[in-house]
Amino acid sequence: MGTRLQSWTLLVSSAALLAFPSISWAQLTTFDIGTRIGAESHVGNLTGHAKDASLPYRRYCVGCHGPLGDGNGENATWMDPPLYPKPRDFQLGVFKCRSTPTGTLPTDQDLYDAITRGFDRSNMPQWNTLSKQERVDLVAWVKHFSPRWASEKPGTPITIPPEPEVTAERIKAGRDVFARVQCWKCHGVQGMANGPSASTLTDDQSRPIAAFNFTDGSRPKCGNTDQDIYRIFMTGLDGTPMPSFADNIKPDEAWDLVFYLRTFMSQPSKEKEMAKQLALKPVDPNAPAGQQ
Amino acid sequence: MKNFAAVLSTVVLVCCAALILGRKVNAAGEGKITGTVKLDGPAPHMKGIDMSKDPYCVKASASSPAHLETYVVGANGGLENVVLYISEGLTGSALTQPSTAVPVFDQKNCVYSPHVLAMDVGETFKVETSDQTAHNIHPNPNPMTGNIGWNQSQPPGAPPIEKSWKAVEFIDVKCNIHPWMHGYFAVVKGPYATTDSNGSYTINDVPPGSYTVTAWQEQSGTQTQKVTVAAGAAATADFTFKAK
Numbered sequence: 001m002g003t004r005l006q007s008w009t010l011l012v013s014s015a016a017l018l019a020f021p022s023i024s025w026a027q028l029t030t031f032d033i034g035t036r037i038g039a040e041s042h043v044g045n046l047t048g049h050a051k052d053a054s055l056p057y058r059r060y061c062v063g064c065h066g067p068l069g070d071g072n073g074e075n076a077t078w079m080d081p082p083l084y085p086k087p088r089d090f091q092l093g094v095f096k097c098r099s100t101p102t103g104t105l106p107t108d109q110d111l112y113d114a115i116t117r118g119f120d121r122s123n124m125p126q127w128n129t130l131s132k133q134e135r136v137d138l139v140a141w142v143k144h145f146s147p148r149w150a151s152e153k154p155g156t157p158i159t160i161p162p163e164p165e166v167t168a169e170r171i172k173a174g175r176d177v178f179a180r181v182q183c184w185k186c187h188g189v190q191g192m193a194n195g196p197s198a199s200t201l202t203d204d205q206s207r208p209i210a211a212f213n214f215t216d217g218s219r220p221k222c223g224n225t226d227q228d229i230y231r232i233f234m235t236g237l238d239g240t241p242m243p244s245f246a247d248n249i250k251p252d253e254a255w256d257l258v259f260y261l262r263t264f265m266s267q268p269s270k271e272k273e274m275a276k277q278l279a280l281k282p283v284d285p286n287a288p289a290g291q292q
Numbered sequence: 293m294k295n296f297a298a299v300l301s302t303v304v305l306v307c308c309a310a311l312i313l314g315r316k317v318n319a320a321g322e323g324k325i326t327g328t329v330k331l332d333g334p335a336p337h338m339k340g341i342d343m344s345k346d347p348y349c350v351k352a353s354a355s356s357p358a359h360l361e362t363y364v365v366g367a368n369g370g371l372e373n374v375v376l377y378i379s380e381g382l383t384g385s386a387l388t389q390p391s392t393a394v395p396v397f398d399q400k401n402c403v404y405s406p407h408v409l410a411m412d413v414g415e416t417f418k419v420e421t422s423d424q425t426a427h428n429i430h431p432n433p434n435p436m437t438g439n440i441g442w443n444q445s446q447p448p449g450a451p452p453i454e455k456s457w458k459a460v461e462f463i464d465v466k467c468n469i470h471p472w473m474h475g476y477f478a479v480v481k482g483p484y485a486t487t488d489s490n491g492s493y494t495i496n497d498v499p500p501g502s503y504t505v506t507a508w509q510e511q512s513g514t515q516t517q518k519v520t521v522a523a524g525a526a527a528t529a530d531f532t533f534k535a536k
Contacts (some may be wrong), residue, residue, distance in 0.1 A: 092435045103442030148435060181447040182426035185346075185469045195343045200471040204432050206442065237445050241468030243428035243445040249452065286347070 032147075033068065038166070039144035041108040041136055046106075048136030050144040056134050057141050064123060065090065069145030077121070077258025082210040085122050093146030094204065094239045097222035102236040102244035105148060113223070120219040157233050160227055164269050166259050168278055174260025177253050179292045181245055181281040183233075188213040189282035191264030196285075201241045209240055214264035223245045229258050267268050323356045324520035325495040325505055327530040329487045330375045332389040335365035336535045341403075348425040349402035349470065360474075361407040362511045363452075363535055370491025371533060374406040374509050377480035377515065379494070381503035394418055397465075397475070398444065404465065404475035411477065411483045413460060419453040421446040426469060428457065429453065431477060433463045438508045439479070443468075462508060476510055494526075 037045050041048035056205050066073040071091035088095070097114050098106035118126035127135060134269060143149045159222035164170065164291075178184065188194040191214030203209045212220065222228055222237070234254055238246030249257065263280065282291055297389045339361040343349035364372035370466075395417040397409045402423060411417050419429050426447040426523065433439035438459040457463065457479040467473035478484075485493040506516045512533040519527040 094435060094441065102444060128485050145437075147371070148440070152440075153436070181445060182469075197469045201468055202471075234312055238441065238443060241428065241430070241443070243430065243443040243468075245445045248447055248450050250444055268454075 003160070011119070016239045027070070030068065033145055035149070036144040037151060040113070040151065041140035041143060043108050043112045043132075043136045043139065046133060046136045046138040048133070048138070050140040052135070052142035053137035054131070056130065056138060059233035060127070061111075061138070079123055082201075082208045083118075083121075085209065086207060087123075088143050089205075093148035093238075096237040098237060098238065099157035099231060099237050100155025100235060101158060101246060102238055105152055106153045107157060108136075108143075109287075111142055112136060113140075115139065119221050119224060121221070122233045135274050158231065158246070159251075160230055160234075161255075163226055164252075164255055166274065166276050170256045171252065171259050171263060171274055171278065171280070172272060174256035174258070175280060175283060176292060177249060177257045179287070181248055181259075184283060184285055186241065187214065189285060191215055191261065204239045204240070209242075214261060215266060224260050226255075226262075227262060231256050233257065241269055307402060311425050321523045322497050322499055323524055324377075324478070324526045324530055325376070325378075325503070325519055325521060326491070327376075327409075327493060327528050329371045329491045329493065329507055329509075329531045329533065330369040331363060331365050331371045331491075332369075332532050332534045335369075336363050338362065343402055343470070343472065346402065346425055346464070352423065354400075355371045358401070358403050361403075364407070364489070366491060367403045367491040368490070370487070370489065371509065372487055372489050372491065373406065374487040374491070374493070374507050374531070374533070375408060375410045375478040375480065375484060376487070376493050376495055376505060376507050376529075377410070377484040378482050378498070378503045379430055379506040380397070382482045383500055396419040396420055396452075397429075397430075397477070399467070399473070402470050402473060404473060406475075408476045408478055408486060411457070411479055412484065413458065413481050414456050416454055416456050417477070419446070419455070421448070421450055427467045427473070428469055429465065430468055431463045431465045433457070433461055437461045439463065478508060487519050498527075499533055504531045507533075509533050511536050 019091055037051050039050040062073055064073040064075045064087040065071055071087040071089040073087060078179060079086050093105060095106045098110050100106055112135055115127045115138055116123050185196050185197045188196045188198065193211040193213035195211065198211045201209050212218065220229060220232065233245045233249065236242055259271050262269045263275035312472060338361065341358040341360065343353060343358065360372065370459050370517065395409050395411045395415065396524055397417060398417045400407045400422040402425065409417065426445060427528045428443060428445045430443040432441050439457050439461050444453055459479065460481050461479050463477040463479065465477055466476045483495050483497050485495045487493045500521050502515050503520065505519055506514050510512045516532050517529045519529050521527045
């Protein structure tokens with residue numbers, strides 16, 4: 001009898017708990033999110049509507065990103081950072097791959113590109129098999145999870161000057177930038193992601209995260225054109241340890257750095273050839289400032 | 293035309309006088325809240341920091357080895373880095389802290405100085421570096437408050453970064469390159485103060501009235517007290533925290 005009474009109390013109290021869900025900031029309710037179902041997106045001449053993406057989201061995305069867009073889909077449990085990053089929490093409105101300065105929202109085009117490109121070294125595949133309209137609708141759907149889009153505008157995309165010609169001088173200058181702003185602290189002097197700070201890196205959710213290894217054939221997460229690489233260190237990858245260097249690298253120097261980084265990469269390139277001819281040595285972490 | 297100029301200058305003069313006088317009247321009426329914050333019991337042991345990841349940091353901190361700063365206890369149990377602010381009772385213009393000096397968050401010998409930087413909502417603050425090693429400044433606010441995080445590098449000799457925050461929040465700041473570097477931006481509404489090494493503080497420019505004063509300590513949380521500030525006088529609010 002006593003046991004039965006106890007189990008009844010347990011049942012009633014748990015029912016009561018379920019009936020009054022506590023609303024914490026980390027977990028928006030379906031209602032909160034539902035109020036933003038009218039969200040729109042604009043990519044090229046296409047307009048996306050969040051309400052049109054609910055089906056494709058449930059079919060293609062919900063397994064990892066979850067019904068509330070918080071990145072807690074049923075597959076998320078099986079992703080172990082740093083090898084496999086957890087799915088993005090769309091409610092936070094914080095995104096790695098942006099054309100906009102650190103601390104600002106990405107443009108619709110940025111989100112569209114991320115969906116299209118996928119993320120190398122993660123469980124996010126390329127979604128270029130979906131129609132353009134479906135992808136644009138999904139951008140609107142991604143946006144409707146975060147209240148940030150209701151109160152803020154996306155940042156102004158950074159200006160990328162035209163790419164200059166690669167020269168030996170520029171590669172050497174890029175090496176100086178690499179030494180001066182100390183990219184090697186995390187990425188290592190040879191770009192092998194083995195710098196002194198690499199092992200303790202964590203993301204904004206305090207989960208382990210790896211620095212990019214330039215040498216193992218991985219593709220940069222935000223695209224592999226020279227412009228994509230330029231953008232990474234001038235905007236930073238928000239939510240990760242990678243900061244923005246916009247205040248400390250001039251546009252011209254940024255191109256030099258792009259060329260130098262190419263010398264680390266395993267893909268054949270003009271830069272790699274030139275570095276070989278120059279017999280460039282890795283930077284010396286112990287050299288005094290300005291004396292590489 | 294001459295007449296017009298004369299009238300204009302008189303008007304300007306009167307306006308200026310009114311502004312100056314108005315301010316003076318205000319200042320005379322304002323009181324302050326002072327007090328001491330103490331830690332009950334012995335100071336907890338603060339672990340030393342291993343900076344061997346970066347030889348520059350080891351060298352820079354050799355003369356005064358760094359340790360965690362969760363509780364910084366001075367003479368007579370005075371507790372440093374506690375932020376005091378008025379959580380209830382402020383109205384209108386009193387909500388805006390008259391800007392005196394720009395709050396500065398410096399990176400020196402691979403630690404943050406101060407460990408806790410208090411500021412008003414919307415107040416501009418500066419992040420500087422005195423170090424000859426690269427840092428990244430990475431505050432991690434809760435985006436649901438309206439504060440948006442950012443992450444910027446400061447290599448040696450980098451210019452200061454100027455920023456402000458939109459909403460009241462105690463924001464974690466860290467450097468990913470030096471994982472021991474940890475501090476706070478304490479963003480509050482209205483006049484504020486931070487305790488010094490003796491645990492004492494003074495919140496200036498408080499108009500007469502009844503208020504709730506809140507003391508925030510990074511590990512022990514918050515405590516409140518009610519005070520009444522008389523015109524031109526100082527009200528006292530002392531706090532005692534227990535180590536957690």
